[in-house]
Amino acid sequence: MTHLKAGDKAPDFTALDQDGNTITLNDYKGKKLVLFFYPKASTPGCTAEACNLNDNYERFTANGYEILGVSADSAKRQSNFKNKYTFQYPLLADEDKAVIEAFGVWGPKKFMGKVYDGIHRTTFVIDENGIIEDVISKVKTKAHSEQILGE
Template identity: 75%
Template sequence: MTNLKPGDKAPDFSGTDQDGNLHKLTDYSGKKLVVFFYPKASTPGCTAEACNLRDNWSKFQEKGYEILGVSADSARRQTNFKTKNELPFPLLADEDKAVIEAFGVWGPKKFMGRTYDGIHRTTFVIDETGTIKEVITKVKTKAHAEQIL
């Protein structure tokens, strides 16, 4: 699990989205940013989480937030996920796990008695100066916007 906590500087990440556009922390300087990490595009929990954020997009915009989703899925899979669910925010296709590891959300997980490595569903709220304001590790997929806002 992540060692990052509120008050820490956000990792200086760089990754490409579903369309091949590069996103870096510095691109969001002066803006509030929500970076949510999810295990796998188009799975039930990840879809519920992304759609909850989509349904509250105008509230995020009113409060000056940008949103970035991140998983280790391919750009093609991210494109399908974004298009199918009409997501208004970019999804980073972090296949080499550079952003995932920078935020420390890759590690051992348990499911049905089996242990394996994967992405821990975690959200980081970053302020205009690149400082982490909040780290949400117990994500409520169907009410995630409320947790953030």
């Protein structure tokens, strides 16, 4: 779905997190970033994915990674999602889909025979210099950390 691939420069972005803080790609300069896009806060697949990343948060930080989740949910919905599961990383409330579209993860989806536009569950692993190292489009929600860390 996305046009981005390993070796590409990650699109620059500025967006607000669940608490109204401004977050940019530049904030992660010098760090590795796991940027995961998910369709909707508090739904079963998204919860499994976000919790799997959170459960392995220490493994990520030990390997020099920061984590950032993105969906088109409102800041209030993201805040409720983060607080309910005590995520240790921020969630972007990308209601205008600027970040989602910059990374090319918005488009037609099919569910139960119906076609509609939505977010394609995709994760980008970005290096310290803002270069995409990996694009994971076939996300295993319950084992996503293993997909990223390869452990």
